[in-house]
Amino acid sequence: MGKILSLKGVNWQRNGQTILRDFNWEVHHQEQWGILGLNGSGKTSLLNIVTGYQFPTKGEVIVLDRSFGKTNLLELRKEIGFVSSSLERFDSSLKFETVEEIVVSGKFASIGLYEVVTKAEWEKADRLLDRFRLTYLKGKPYHLLSQGEKRRVLIARSLMGDPKIMILDEPCTGLDIVSREEILSLLKEIVKNSYLLYVTHHIEEISKEITHILLLKDGEIFASGLKKEILNDEILSQAFNLSVKVHWEEDRPWLTVRNREDIKMRS
Template identity: 60%
Template sequence: MNEIVSFKEVSFSKGDKVILQAINWSVHQNEHWGILGLNGSGKTSLLSIMSGFHFPSTGEVSVLGNLFGKTNLPELRKEIGFVSSSLERFAEYFNNETIERVVVSGKFASFGIYEQVKKEEWEKADSLLESLQLTYLKGKPYRLLSEGEKRKVIIARALMSEPKMLVLDEPCSGLDILSRERFLQSLDGIMKDECHIVYVSHHIEELVQGISHVLLLKDGKVIAAGPKEQVVSDELLSDTFGIPVHVHWKESRPWLEIRS
């Protein structure tokens, strides 16, 4: 499967409000994408469609080889991991659980465990905790973790079902600098496991080396889409953000300055 995501002339409206307009975008094998844009640019709606929670108003969408309108969307969603600060609204379901149980619940896409867990599923959870350098927290209740630790546990939970695509919606929101950098470092191993990442952020410095491509959105339209080094430019970002900016690079990672 060469094409992971395909949007062809996709538009999306709520009532009289047009949120996405004629979006043409594709994600191919071995590509990891960042999505940048101001609040209200259409990022959340794009993710909702891509993750199978909304149908486009017009146009054609295909995700992981599944053409919308001809596929079982609940089954498709099991192949897509989703990590967002919005999941904190379910924290009450996690707070008294150990981190191992939080991670294993991702196998069943449930908040809490209501099915028999097999030995190999516990072993899978242990392996994920090890890969994300969280083994020192085994046995601890979720509520006692730092924000950075919680975010990594939620990622492990999302990976429990071995998704083919991982959607990260502003995953560093609310993290301090140290927690953010540790989190970003943990993405390297995920990218090497043939899991395609779509990473949404307001901060271009979070587009680490492994993020190969970038999509820029403004007012529901695509400003640019392509290889990171080509798209993350002074001109295109100034247009996207509506303010003059300058980009400088360090180890394939962009950093932003506001021009006076």
């Protein structure tokens, strides 16, 4: 495979307003990316373009060696796993499904099971439950799960189709620290077989499995590259318009605000 992901000269406008401007970004083999930025920086719009739900107003998009405008996007999306806290809008549809039913439904990209499931597919779902330490939940209805358990189940579900790209869009939103660390511990399994795009507001979620950072600001790429080259005091202070200090522990970055008066001025 040549290009995992390539955006060249990408712009996107909505209602006459430019949301994304001059995006030039490539993802190569062996790279796992974290995508950072404040609210309104363009993260969601970028994901919508990568998954083919929005076409750029201008520019070229190539995902998994397939050029947009020349490929079947429905088929392409089958090779992209996607997990977001926004999927909780389907909770009412999922609430009486068992954990294993939800996981196996990922094979068909459906909310609910409407296909005949083979023995091999049930066995694969069982293996995913085991990989993600979810076997103890087998047979349990979805609505009885904690928020952290629900996210882990949805991640396992997204891997049923063996996606080549895995997108985790703020998967730790609303979770307590234990549940957050449980989610982050799964990344080492995900990157074994998928290219990861991990979207977050919080740099402490950039675990050792993530190798590169794309930092967005006001609809533009502010910085991109190896994570230790991007996640430093100077670059993040400029990106956030806030004086911050970054320190590293066990290959993970942690951020401290230097002057809290800056926050008061911005509120």
